[in-house]
Amino acid sequence: MTDTGARASRTARDRARAELTREIKEEARRQLAAAGADGLSLRAVARQLGMVSSALYRYYPSRDELLTALIIDAYNVMGEAAERAIATAAPRSSARDRWIAACHAVRAWAKANPHEYALIYGSPVPGYRAPQDTVVPAARVPIAFVGVLRDAIAAGELAPGDDGESLDGPAGPLSGQATVLAAALAEGHQAAVLAVPPAILVRAVIAWTQLYGMISFELFGQFVGSFEPADHLFAHSTACLATFVGLPVSLRVNSAPNATGKP
Amino acid sequence: MTDTGARASRTARDRARAELTREIKEEARRQLAAAGADGLSLRAVARQLGMVSSALYRYYPSRDELLTALIIDAYNVMGEAAERAIATAAPRSSARDRWIAACHAVRAWAKANPHEYALIYGSPVPGYRAPQDTVVPAARVPIAFVGVLRDAIAAGELAPGDDGESLDGPAGPLSGQATVLAAALAEGHQAAVLAVPPAILVRAVIAWTQLYGMISFELFGQFVGSFEPADHLFAHSTACLATFVGLPVSLRVNSAPNATGKP
């Protein structure tokens, strides 16, 4: 167990191990679809892989650890999807376009992987307590959104609040809340958060909850018989909320550096 | 089985039956908390009630029927909470106040009954297919919100869209979507829906998804370590979205019937 060198080509057995670890997760993901998170069964996974159930304990010390691995993977893949959408759109497009592209990427991933989506955003699995390792992956999507806002500020693309509706007006004193919020987000050592004024962050959080509310309704069946398919509705709401956070259609890139939020 | 008269005081045995039916649901609700929807077990319910498990089949023909009963109850109680909040605030208050009161009532119920909330808004129970009977109860909350808007229009309290941001602008042609939406909602024979312009309905749907998105994040643990407690954030987002749907702070009751939306 000493951490000596000689670590390079530990291959052969190690490669088999890595492969099987991957296959176990793949099969487990397949089973999520059939039975849901509570229905995920080590025995069934082993059976499908042609192994005996106790063999899985060489790879995961318990069912919960396997669940955790799936959760972390799901957060990461979803985060990557958002980041890639932003990066792909990045050089030529406006911050608004990037924001919207990220929203669509999240939805596309959710629709393609509804059971993994349910695993991370649905009802908590009873008896399962998510360990600390999930925190960072879970933050990837929100951090990606904040990154878009930070860049928008730097490029002068972020509009000030539509002044008819002051942020602290209707809801009473918000400043305290906004500060707490910024502090909480900054805790994750994400410098991007510090570059965005709290008032904008609060709006972003609201847009974030709307995004997931709509996706959840779509995937979990609340729209059955009414708004299905929800593509138009989704595109529209995404556009509305992009405007809400301060990325209106009318602002063109580098045209008017009119206000970088009220500091 | 003939539907003859003599139906009045079938009491005694019938009363016992009604009581036990209620007790079974109560105990089942208690178990939801401990084990979640998939964990709900007829045997455990019976055990807790001091009966033998097969006795439950006199009351519910299967586990799924018991689940359905719980789901319907949950939708109804939640709907009643929203309706009561609106009715209580009604005579003296503005439509905006009523809208916001309904939002807070929904959240309060959800926080008081997180497992029932998860039952209806969390991930679908695998293998369970909600029957048609759930549709009407599920619509109570949205219908209550639409009722607020209808009354607001009648009272001249609904603002036109904030014109810098036309509804059909950013998202492309929305008219088709809005019409489909209105038709879908009207299908439930709810005249209130017909009294509200489609463009406003779309905004209401967006606000509706935001409401549940935020409640779900709060209850399902996405806010752990960042926005908890979420009271301020919730109050603020509710206020923002009330404005978004066309119920701004500044409009006073019966002061300026300036526009009933564009017809």
Add this chain to the structure above:
DNA sequence: TGTACATCAGTGAACGCGCGTTCACTGATGTAC
């Protein structure tokens, strides 16, 4: 008011199933000298 019969509530045993996890074990794969 009283008897004969039908309805219904609840029992207890059983069927057949699947689960997570442990444990002593056999071989194969790797490592050190």
Add this chain to the structure above:
DNA sequence: TGTACATCAGTGAACGCGCGTTCACTGATGTAC
């Protein structure tokens, strides 16, 4: 290059558990005359 030993992957049986549902049954509660 070759042998001796340690590490690891996978086996198979077992423990102890809980589940939904069916079925023939015993009593109690209701109803019709």
